[in-house]
Amino acid sequence: MTTHSHSHPDPHPDLHAHSCTIKTVPAADLAAAADKAVRINPHNAPPVQALRALAPDIPLPPARLSVMTKKYWGAKGVKLTVGFMDSPAADLRARILSHMNAWGQWSNVRFVETKTNPQVRIARTAGDGYWSYLGTDILSIPANAATMNLDSFTMNTPDSEFYRVVRHETGHTLGFPHEHMRKQIIDRIDRAKAIAYFKATQGWSENEVIAQVLTPLEQSALIATAQADPLSIMCYWLPASIMKDGVAISGGTDIDALDAQFAGLVYPGPLTPSCIWPNGKAYFFKGAQYLRYDPKADKTDAGYPKPIAGNWPGFPATFSSGVGACVLWGGGKAYFFKGTQYLRYDVVADKADAGYPKPIAGNWPGLWADNIDAAVCWPGNGKAYFFRGSEYLRYDIAADKTDPGYPKPIAGNWPGFPAAFAAGVQAAVVWNNGKAYFFKGSQYLRYDIAADKVDAGYPKPIAGNWPGFWPSGLDA
Ligand SMILES: [Zn+2]
Known part of the structure; x- marks a missing residue:
């Protein structure tokens, strides 16, 4: 892949109108959501024994353990029902579902539309951005609330956006965090420039920028490929202007080979x-x-x-x-x-x-x-x-x-x-x-x-x- 030079303008200015946020359950529900994640998939539990052995003096209060709990569905695979908060036409519903199910080409993942009590609930609220809750957290969201937002998606939305956004948000629903939160990538970001940039383009507060862009994933809570993958579908584009080295993070436009292998590893399936x-x-x-x-x-x-x-x-x-x-x-x-x-x-x-x-x-x-x-x-x-x-x-x-x-x-x-x-x-x-x-x-x-x-x-x-x-x- 080629890298963008320092002065290179954003090649896709319209495509980055919205960055994505991973929604977290309300603080009061964090512990219960973490318990649920471990009940569904014991591998989600933070490695408490290993951490205590490594650093016996570091306290591990429940709140910290909740944050370190992963949200993956189990190795049995993922079969989730999907519904819509509004009433999109059948062609749009089918198009969204097909991109969600793209993950199933490489892993044991299946999304099925339903009208009754859907587990994944998709809204298209304008101005609310692109977001999803992470993995098993969707089960802790009230039934009348969305678990994913595809801001203003219609049949007129470019196909490339269905690849880039629907597949990305679906990755969150599968429990995959942001690839750009890997320490290897965050270490390259200029904090002050990033805070200014996301304030200007997304209207985020400093704390939101810190939470969404500048806080590395807990290494101990990470199941991941060995190297951060800047072309991962779970990696968002980051402009050269906020990078210390002036090199943009390209970000993924589709599920790439490493994403596919990783999904197949986490959710091994018939074709895996x-x-x-x-x-x-x-x-x-x-x-x-x-x-x-x-x-x-x-x-x-x-x-x-x-x-x-x-x-x-x-x-x-x-x-x-x-x-x-x-x-x-x-x-x-x-x-x-x-x-x-x-x-x-x-x-x-x-x-x-x-x-x-x-x-x-x-x-x-x-x-x-x-x-x-x-x-x-x-x-x-x-x-x-x-x-x-x-x-x-x-x-x-x-x-x-x-x-x-x-x-x-x-x-x-x-x-x-x-x-x-x-x-x-x-x-x-x-x-x-x-x-x-x-x-x-x-x-x-x-x-x-x-x-x-x-x-x-x-x-x-x-x-x-x-x-x-x-x-x-x-x-x-
Ligand atoms: Zn995201």
């Missing part, structure tokens, strides 16, 4: 590739090494394999070789299994969570207590599959337990698996092409997820088909 990390890569392990595979380029990245030790922050020494299984889970976590233990890895913070490894026994209801060979989250059914020896079991991700009736033999339950694979597999991944891949020794097979069977012509040798892989096979 379950083994591709937010950086677009997949990881494979063998012995004391790992490699990073680029599914788009269809080859191992240059410089790999590398040693596990030193490259996976927070990995204990025992996990620096012989990882048995690795599975990318919902909620921004990955799990690694070895022997009787497992550890949880925070994909976006890029480090193992504190307090791990833990024993598998007692923490994964119904799962074998040791020696997991392979694990994979499956698209479309909310299940993960675990493999050990000649058996597999199906794990319900939302219920967080093994489904009744498992484990079962692989043989007879995975159509097309040859005998060598029915006797056990070493690794499994799902790609974003509707296929799963299973690895055993020097061979692999491709499984069609929709057809629920092995594709014809498999297994094939790894050598020659997976550039940069260990030809003799993988551990995980």
Whole structure:
């Protein structure tokens, strides 16, 4: 992307007539709204134990914890009903809904219009700007009040504004905060100039500018991509004139690739590739090494394999070789299994969570207590599959337990698996092409997820088909 020079005029003066504000529930309701957010999705809770461990002397009063509580809907996905405060024509309603549902192309998100008790309530109040409440907070707003405002939107509003504004406000309803509130971006803003600018253009008071533009998101409350993304749909345009370096923040005009990956990570859905990390890569392990595979380029990245030790922050020494299984889970976590233990890895913070490894026994209801060979989250059914020896079991991700009736033999339950694979597999991944891949020794097979069977012509040798892989096979 190119940057705008200091003297460059605002390229879209009309498009920035309104900045967006994230509305917060009234102060008296903050604690109840935070409780609700944690009930709906336990991952929303602020990391109190970690904070106390890091800084035992810093007080954590309830008001502060409320502010640090995230507002994401759960890993089961988002299905919300939508209504309108006024009576827009059917074509406008359908157009708004279609842009809200754009998020569903990459994540398990669905908005459905209803006339009775809608959860998302859209107003078009002129002069009130663009705003939304954040995620689960919409459930704390009185039923006769809007949860989102699309100031003066009509069928005559340019299409680009439907992309830029409707998708952005819908992102807030999904729990996504402003990308321009990332510290990396705020550090570049000239405070005095910003206060003057937003006073002049938005009529905001100094306190409003501080709250909406100049207060970085709590790092500890942040689930986010590693780097701030100035092209994120959740990032608003900031003019060069208020930036210390004179370089404007472009802001997003549509859901970009990082937004899509992030949404898929937070709300994994039927179309979400379950083994591709937010950086677009997949990881494979063998012995004391790992490699990073680029599914788009269809080859191992240059410089790999590398040693596990030193490259996976927070990995204990025992996990620096012989990882048995690795599975990318919902909620921004990955799990690694070895022997009787497992550890949880925070994909976006890029480090193992504190307090791990833990024993598998007692923490994964119904799962074998040791020696997991392979694990994979499956698209479309909310299940993960675990493999050990000649058996597999199906794990319900939302219920967080093994489904009744498992484990079962692989043989007879995975159509097309040859005998060598029915006797056990070493690794499994799902790609974003509707296929799963299973690895055993020097061979692999491709499984069609929709057809629920092995594709014809498999297994094939790894050598020659997976550039940069260990030809003799993988551990995980
Ligand atoms: Zn916004």
